[in-house]
Amino acid sequence: MSEQRPREGGERPEAPEARADIVTGIMRQWRQVHPDLDLEPIGVIGRINRCAALLQQAADAQLRPQQLTRAEFDLLGTLRRSARPLTAGELARETFASGAAVTKRLRRLEEHGLVERRTDARDRRVARLTLTDAGRALADRTLPEQLDREHALLSGLPPEHRAELAERLGELLLHLEGSIPHAPHAAG
Amino acid sequence: MSEQRPREGGERPEAPEARADIVTGIMRQWRQVHPDLDLEPIGVIGRINRCAALLQQAADAQLRPQQLTRAEFDLLGTLRRSARPLTAGELARETFASGAAVTKRLRRLEEHGLVERRTDARDRRVARLTLTDAGRALADRTLPEQLDREHALLSGLPPEHRAELAERLGELLLHLEGSIPHAPHAAG
DNA sequence: TCGCTTTATTTTACAAGTGAAACACTTGCT
DNA sequence: AGCAAGTGTTTCACTTGTAAAATAAAGCGA
Structure with a gap:
């Protein structure tokens, strides 16, 4: 289900005793339109999605001063907590992103001197990615x-x-x- | 915090009695790297984000046969549960999207005959959006x-x-x- | 009334993501 | 050894979202 916001105007007070989150308001609207629909999924999934959106927004804001996107930080973190270098494909799978997106992001991280790439000696197709000292320090x-x-x-x-x-x-x-089902990319 | 996936290989069995979600695995990795960090936020926020991603993926998949994106369906739903026509700006605020994105989406929905637009008689800047019969039927x-x-x-x-x-x-x-803080757009 | 400020919406320029194609490399079989 | 199939990564063509600019309309105060 989708997530929305409470009306801007003076529609805020729901129950006279307690404030309510926006999903509560949305559910109220739907009850008027479809009184016999089971809205439980909205109560859970709508809230999950809305919390996620706000939390991600907060994370984005915190990373911005360091010119880092959440997706880039995700890559740094993945490399940092890994006991060994990771391939581009592994990073794509670990972060639920497409190979194309990972390629672009890694390029940027390399340009910023945060990530280092080596071609695997035994399989020339494979790129092995590690954090540079600067990358590790930034992650830490x-x-x-x-x-x-x-x-x-x-x-x-x-x-x-x-x-x-x-x-x-x-x-x-x-x-x-x-x-x-395992979709190719489902970052969030 | 970010969300990632368990390793592809045979790293699955965590506790011998129970399966574990991927966030559990990620937390284990971080504990090895930073044993003294409080990882509680990962346990909550990481899971919120990961659940959101999977649930959104499922929703996307279900809408795809009808050539509808989640964002478009969100607009339809917002109009459906509203007691009156909504302006483009109201739709943008309700769906946490930018005005530019809403303009594009509404255009598409209009082209598909799902949404109708009228210019407000009293204020010529304002567009009033409603569902067509087809749009309402689809939403319902x-x-x-x-x-x-x-x-x-x-x-x-x-x-x-x-x-x-x-x-x-x-x-x-x-x-x-x-x-x-209220960021301009934080759809999820 | 007029001019400046504010507002609603769209357009613009660009960034970033996707799926598919391209390319290089490796594997497996005859 | 040679070739087809499979694999890892990047490139490509395109879509979609954003912030900012543009445009038109409304509001406000002198």
Whole structure:
């Protein structure tokens, strides 16, 4: 289901006691249009999508001063947590991006001196990618900053609720991983 | 934080008793690299992003046979649940898209006879958008189909877990809506 | 009334992603 | 050894989104 925003005007107060997120408003609208539709998926999926959008927006904003996109940072992170060099194909699979996109991004990261490429001695088709010292330093500096910011965003939820959320999301993710056909690229 | 995929090879079995989602694997990797980092945000945000990506991918796939993109369907839905015609600007705000993107999408929907445009009599700058009969019929047919598919995807979780997830996500979303500056476009 | 500011929407220029094609290399079989 | 099939990566042609500029219309104050 889609995600939308509450009306700009004075349509905010829903329940007189509590504020409501935009998905609640959207569900209310749909109940008027289709009173007999089961809207539970909107309550879950709509909120997942909306939270994702906002969280990604926040991550983008934090990376911007360093001239890094989230996708590029994703590549840096993937290389940083890997115990060995990765091929372009592995990076594409790990980051759910197309080969073409990865090629372009790696090019940019190479130009910025953050990533290094070597052709595999045994198979000349294969590129082996590693972080440069600068790339590693950047990743090591940026990740904790991102995590701090994200921790602050999550602190709006009590710890038990956060744990619960992680648990339920983990269950859902596991199920989705088994249910949704592996599409070529599904970064998010 | 970013989202990635488990290694392709035989790295799958984590805990001997239970399968694990990919975010679990990523967290394990980071623990080896940075043992003292608080990875809680990855557990929540990484999973939100990954679930969102998979769910969006599934939604895209379902809309494809009707030559509809998710963003276009979002516009149709927004018009369908609205009690009155909406302006292009309102649609942009409701769908968290830029005015330029909305203009392009509306053009396509108009060409397909799904959306109708009238210039406002009182303010000639303003476009008033409504669904055509065909547009409404399509929305009314497609939404339940999407919801059914989504309901099936969520059925991997027990009902109480779904309710809990919706609740926690709602809390988080409400908090994020209040914390993250309103960026121009943050569709998801 | 007039001129300046603001507003609604579209157009423009460009970046970034995609699927498919291209290219080079490797593997496997006869 | 030679060739067809398969594989890894990049290039290509195109689509789609963005920010900013452009255009037309409205609002406001002197």
